[in-house]
Amino acid sequence: MLAALVWPGRPVLADERCQLDTPEQPLQALLKSVRERKRQYVAPTHADLSKTRAALDLLLDALKRAQPLDHARAALSAVHLELVLTRLGADPAVAVVENPAHRVGRGIFVWRCGALPQERIVQVPHSFFDEGTLPIGTALAAAGARALFVNTVHRYPAGVAPSQALGEEEGGDDSRARPSPSDLAHQTESTWQVMTQRALEHFSSLVVVQVHGFADRSDPAHAEAGIVVSPSIASAGKPAAKQLVTRLAHGLAGVGVCLYPRDTRVLGGTRNAQAKAVAAHPAAIFLHVEIAHGVRRRLVSDQAFRDSFVSAVWGQPEP
DSSP, X not given: OOOEEEETTEEEEGGGSOOOOSOOOOHHHHHHHHOOTTOOOOOOOHHHHHHHHHHHHHHHHHHHHTOOOHHHHHHHHTTTEXXXXXXXXXXXXXXXXXXXXXXXXXXXXXXXXXXXXXXXXXXETTTTTSTTHHHHHHHHHHXXXXXXXXXXXXXXXXXXXXXXXXXXXXXSOGGGOOOOTTXXXXXXXXXXXXXXXHHHHHSTTOEEXXXXXXXXXXXXXXXXXXXXXXXXXXXXXXXXXXXXXXXXXXXXXTOEEEETTTTOSSSOOTXXXXXXXXXXXXXXXXXXXXXXXXXXXXXXXOHHHHHHHHHHHTSOOOO
């Protein structure tokens, strides 16, 4: 017998949560098929972004109400985006992906269907450049997030040098960085940003966790740092960031965990475009999680260690 989920108005059976007449694709295979390291990024037009906003409103409303996705699919097709049935963790999900004939690096956006006790989004904006952040972010999202966002082209495509990009793997605070056009964490006119903004409108008290990477010993003053957590400029996330640092320190023995700006003045994500969007919503939280290269390698290879990390990130806040 199928378990029922509680929705406003009526109970919804688990097999009704995603109503899409397409074959289901495994998430890992889907991610592999849409990510193209060397493809050149093309920024969307204002008209495309406007159409994307309207289409996403239809999609999120249909997912919340357990309604068919036909209208959303038609609206997304107008901007060369498709819906693919998949799973996020054990739950049915739909992925918004680019039409294969119109791939320009907008990203892949996987939305879990059904009711959730808390609305959370995991974002991996530099999955090529910040090695290991894709499996880490996927594990986080599988553990109960509403959505997983992943970039689909390299942060620095062929012919674009990471000059003056001092954030993430370059080892400094991104406050002085000159973002590449395909650096979706720093672009306000992007499909990625529209997805974030519409989620903030549809889901109250949204928590956005963005996973990044940095080179070991990037901060000479804190050479032992393995993880740096920051609320960026979204001040509502300051208590949550502090609590997360405590949980990570307790759950990951031997890993140095720093809180920005209390413990370090680098890797704070202070120019992050999604943080700015979250900051405009007083009930929403942004957590910028930077992970050192060595810690990322262990998180990818050691499942028990990764499970401890996931549990710490999603743990209950301290009283």
